[in-house]
Amino acid sequence: MNPDHEHRDRKPSDDSISIATIESSMSSDSSTTDNTSPSASSRNSLSSREQTTDWTSIYVATSVGFVGAVQYSLYFASLWPYLxxxxxxxxxxxxxxxxxTYSLAQMFASPIVGTWSNKIRSSVPPLQMGLVLMIVGNMIYFFAPVLPLPMTKKYVLLIARAIGxxxxxxVSLLKAYASTASTGGDRSKAIAYVTGGIAMGLTMGPAFQLFFTPLGTSGIFIATNVVINTYTAPALAGIAMNVFGMVLVKKYFVEKHIGVPHKKDMEKYxxxxxxxxxxxxxxxxxxxCQMFIVTNLESIGTPLAMTMFAWDxxxxxxxxxxxxxxxxxxxLMTYVIYIKFDLGKKINSKRALYFAIGGFIVFHLVTYSWPFLGGQLVVFNSLDxxxxxGTELAGCNTDHFxxxxxxxxxxxxxFYGSYVLVxxxxxxxxxxxxNTLFSKIIGPRPQAAQQxxxxxxxxxxxxxxxxxISGLYTEFxxxxxxxxxxxxxxSTLVMWLILSNRMVPLRMPEAFAAYQDPNDPDLVKKSKKTKTVVPV
Incomplete structure (x- = not known):
């Protein structure tokens, strides 16, 4: 058995420690070594086995994370008119x-995938199975108009998205992998890569529609009711990306878990x-809170734009x-700057979160339909x-809303300027x-279950x-x-402010100090007068 994977069976309930045991073990070590402190001895012992982060596998995880995440948002711009x-x-x-339904299926499957990965001590089979299921979902989506199923077509699309x-x-396995496959100093950058890939997939999905818009609604005729057009081309793109992801995992993804203590270290210290x-x-x-906001902006974005801005x-x-x-x-530029300048070693994660949450508040206030703005929507009714x-009318249907x-x-x-920038x-x-702070709170242990x-x-x-939100939008x-x-x-911002003192990385025993960056901005601050390290 590979010793790098022996730690993956441990359950969260086992993550308790007897400080006396560590001190006793460290004291025993020091008694056999002249002029060497216990903490130094343990650090040297652990550091001697420290490896370097396998960036190739991190890049593969980033790419596969993008492929998995883009499946969610790829259809936002075209799903409503296609439906x-x-x-x-x-x-x-x-x-x-x-x-x-897509999200419900993901929510149901995520703990199962994590348990499966821990049990077999590998992420590869769950990753491959996920990619296969997404291919099947995309195929059903593409052939929805002609599939001979005993149901209306809207339910066919529902099934397709559920399978996807x-x-x-x-995707959760990839974030867990970034946390455990990197050294303490590289962890924030590795997490930034993988979470960046996932986030870019979520945000870039609708942007891919630009490549399919020239096809129009008539598109390329394949067979009766089977057309590659602006509505169905995203499914083909999804299939291609999933196949690409399978190739990457098969050929280039190597699992290494250097960011967690070995079993023999745990037994010793x-x-x-x-x-x-x-x-x-x-x-x-x-x-x-984050996904509630993002999902709602994307899910009602198309109907809202058609109604408020009178777009066909x-x-x-x-x-x-x-x-x-x-x-x-x-x-993308934000991620590039973060990774290029390694801002994870310079910026406190809580302050970055306060900035992001504040930005979301500003966006909603700026784009709010305040009564004092004036103006009216373009409206029409059933008689119009x-x-x-047969000509498509654009605006707000007064018989519907x-x-x-x-x-x-x-x-x-x-509206769109603040949406793009903020x-x-x-x-x-x-x-x-x-994601960075979440990983640090858990510490250097297997994180598939928590992820x-x-x-x-x-x-x-x-x-x-x-x-x-769709119900509130329809009614009000x-x-x-x-x-x-x-x-x-x-409410989320207030919760963080109240519990700020608890939102810090795991306090590591000296024996395992090698698994944590001593200059982590989330963990320490340096006093200019005493140059001592104190917790924040």
């Missing part, structure tokens, strides 16, 4: 249900202290894709639709800071968010959707 095209009976609520959601649960479960719970709630289907697909592309560029004789006349439109440039930068900062539950909290938000308009999100963001 209306193949099944006109589908409503905005059912659209929200389709998006939520099951497959995407493998004792076990790691337990992590702060309250702090971890705060991270779970924060992840829920093709226009909204193109414009939303452009906005997502620009936002993705801002997010009949008179149009009773708030069309009371809602004041937000300036389109202000959300683009803050979302990246949020992802890096939360799985972090994925569950995000999946719960992606499931509940579209259902709640976007104002109440914004109200709920503002309350959630502010």
């Amino acid at each position: 209306q095209t193949i099944d006109p009976t589908a409503s905005e609520n059912f659209f929200g249900l389709i998006i939520a 959601g099951f497959g995407s649960a493998n 004792g076990k790691l202290p337990p992590y702060d479960r309250v702090a971890i719970s705060v991270c779970y709630v924060t992840r829920f 289907r093709l226009t909204v697909v193109r414009n939303v894709a452009v906005a997502q592309a620009l936002q993705s560029f801002c997010a 639709i009949l008179a149009a004789n 009773n708030w069309c006349h009371s809602l004041t439109p937000v300036n389109v440039w202000l 959300v683009g930068v803050c979302l990246s900062s949020f992802n890096i800071a939360l 799985g539950w972090l994925q569950v909290s995000g999946g719960a938000a992606k499931f509940a968010g579209p259902l709640v 308009g976007p104002r109440w959707a914004w109200n709920i999100e503002i309350v959630l963001i502010v």
Whole structure:
């Protein structure tokens, strides 16, 4: 058995330590070595086995994380018009249900995938299985108009997205791998790579629609009711990316877990202290808040733009894709700067989170449909639709929404400008800071289970968010959707401020100091007068 993997069977409940045991062991070591302190002896012993981070595998994990995450957002710009095209009976609520089902499947599968990975002591089979399931989901999505299933087409799309959601649960394994496959000094950068890949997949998904928009709705004819067009091409792109991911995992992904103590070290020096479960719970709630906001912005973004800005289907697909592309560029630049200048060694994660949460609050206040803005929406009703004789009408349908006349439109440039700049930068900062601090709170131990539950909290938000927000949007308009999100963001910020002293990395015994960066900005600060290291 590979000694690098022997630690992966340990359960969180075993993560207790007897300090006396460590001190006794260290004292025993020092008694046999002249002029060597116990802590120095243990550090030297552990450091002598320290390896370097395998960046090739980190890059592969980043790429596969991108592939898995992009499956979620790849369809946001085109799913709603595609759904209306193949099944006109589908409503905005059912659209929200389709998006939520993907997240529910991911939420259900994430703990199973983590348990499976720990049991077999490998991430590769779960990763490959997830990629296969996403391929199947994309194939069903593409052939939805012609599949001979005893149900309406909207339910076919629902099944397709559910299968894709099951497959995407493998993303949590990649974040756990980045935490355990890197040295203490490289951990923040490794996590930034993988979380950056995942975040870029989430944000760039709709931007890929730019490549498919020229196909139009007529597209390339394959067979009766089988067309490669602006609505179905994303499924083919998803299949291609999943195949690419399988090749990367097969040929270049090598599992190394150098960021956790070996079993023999644990036997010699004792076990790691337990992590702060309250702090971890705060991270779970924060992840829920983050994904609730992001999912809602993306899920109602297309219907909101069609209603508020009077864009037709093709226009909204193109414009939303452009906005997502620009936002993705801002997010990418944030990650590049973070990695290039190794900001994980310079910026405190809590302060980065405060900045990101504050940015989300600013975005919602700037894009809120304030009554004093003035102006009115473009409106139409069922009689106008009949008179149009098949021509698509754009705006707010007064027979469908009773708030069309009371809602004041937000300036389109202000809305998408803040969406691109504020959300683009803050979302990246949020992802890096939360995932980095989450890993440090747990400490140098296997994290697949905890990462799985972090994925569950995000999946719960992606499931509940579209259902709640699409319902509020349909009944009351976007104002109440914004109200709920503002309350959630502010509550999360208050929670962090109250529990700030507990949101710190695991305090490591001297025996395992080699697994933690002594200059970690989340852990220590240096006094200019005494040059001593004190906890923050």
